[in-house]
Amino acid sequence: MSIISDKHITAQAEQWFIKLQSDKLTEAQFSEFKNWYNSDQTHQLEFNRIEKDWSTISRYTNQQSYQTYKNQHRNSQKRQYYYKAAAGLCVLLIGLSVFFHFSFEQTQSKLYQTHVGEQASYTLTDGSRVTLNTNSQLEVSFEQSLRKLSLISGEAYFRVAKDKSRPFQVSLSSGLVTALGTEFSIKVDKHNASVVVTEGTVKVEERKTPSNHQPESKQLTVNDSVSFTSRGLGKVTKNINDNLVSWKEKFLVFDSRPLEEVISELNRYLPYSISITDKLQRTILISGTVNLDNPETALRTLLKNNDLEFDDQELIVHES
Structure with missing residues (x-):
């Protein structure tokens, strides 16, 4: 029935x-x-x-008749209805105030940063995770229809929460990186930048300028890497290894890298700067691993294993 x-x-x-x-x-x-x-x-x-x-x-x-009881019961039900409606309205108003407050907060820019030698991980309001490498700055400004970020300096690894209705875009001085549910890293070095994809797909595109009316764009998939330079997007490198993002696990891996590149990379993690006076030494190939929990000690070991050392006072690399 x-x-x-x-x-x-x-x-x-x-x-x-x-x-x-x-x-x-x-x-x-x-x-x-x-x-x-x-x-x-x-x-x-x-x-x-x-x-x-x-x-x-x-x-x-004390009810004398069922009719009287029903009338009073009906009035009581009406009062309960009004009470519930009023309570519901209060909940709605509170919800709206929280929503607008949240929306207001979402549109405000927030700056995340790390100092030299420091790494830090953050969970953003959309559930995405960001890990900042040494001496990095990231500005986050989420909107209702777009998740906007700007990597001002340094390096960051992004684990993006899936949300097709709100693209995840990282702005660089040289271009734009857009992702939907993926993992990738970006490294900014003055006017250049490099992107490494470890999961999913991202779109990289040049920034439109008066001299570049048709900016180039490329799509990267897993284990792809590309660099932005002052001349535009470089060639996509396929099948890269995990060494490019090993920093988020607190170590660096060098495989036959020129000493000049190794020192340049390690200077990012040290409170001082190491220089190489001998031009011939700059091309010496270095292999080994550096523990970022103690980069100076690891550097000494790395150089010693390659028959090199540096002077504490002048910070100049020379053969041992």
């Missing part, structure tokens, strides 16, 4: 119960009641239930 028919039977049963309480039923009406009562078992069950309920209600209250 449907809910509508159940309510209809209940209403009929209540009407008949009220009429029977009034003692003003004619013989014809009483006969009509008996016909209704005997015509369906559900009529009997509902009428008997009301009669039993009223017996209990009248025993413990």
Whole structure:
């Protein structure tokens, strides 16, 4: 039986119960009641239930008639409805205030930064995770339809939360990187930048300038890397190894890298700068691992393993 028919039977049963309480039923009406009562078992069950309920209600209250009780009950229900409606309105207003406050907060720029030799990880409001490498600055300004970030300096690794309705865009001085549910790193070095994709797909595109009306764009997939330079996008490098993002695991890996590149990279993690006076030494190939928890000690070991050392005072690399 449907809910509508159940309510209809209940209403009929209540009407008949009220009429029977009034003692003003004619013989014809009483006969009509008996016909209704005997015509369906559900009529009997509902009428008997009301009669039993009223017996209990009248025993413990001062109600004189079922009609009076129903009227008061209806008014009580109305009051409860208004109370619930008022409470619901309060909840709605609180929710809206939180929403607008949240929206306001979302559009405000927030700056994340690390000092020299420091690394830090952050969870953004959309659930994305960002790890900043040494001496880095990242500005985050999320909007309702766009997740805007700007890597001002340094290096960052992004683990992007999926949200197709809000693209995740990292702005660079030389271009733009857009991702949807992916993992990638970006390294900024003065006017140049490099992007490495470790999961998913990202789109990289040059910044539009007066001299570049048709900026180039490329799509990178897993283990792809590309660099931005002052001349535009470079060639995509395929099948890169994990060494390019090993810094987020607190170590650097060098595999036959020129000493000049190794020292340049390590200078980012040290409170001082190491220089190489001998031009011939700059091209010496270096292999090894540097633990970023103690980069200076690791550097000494790395250089020693390659028959090199540096002077504490002048910080000049020379052969041992």
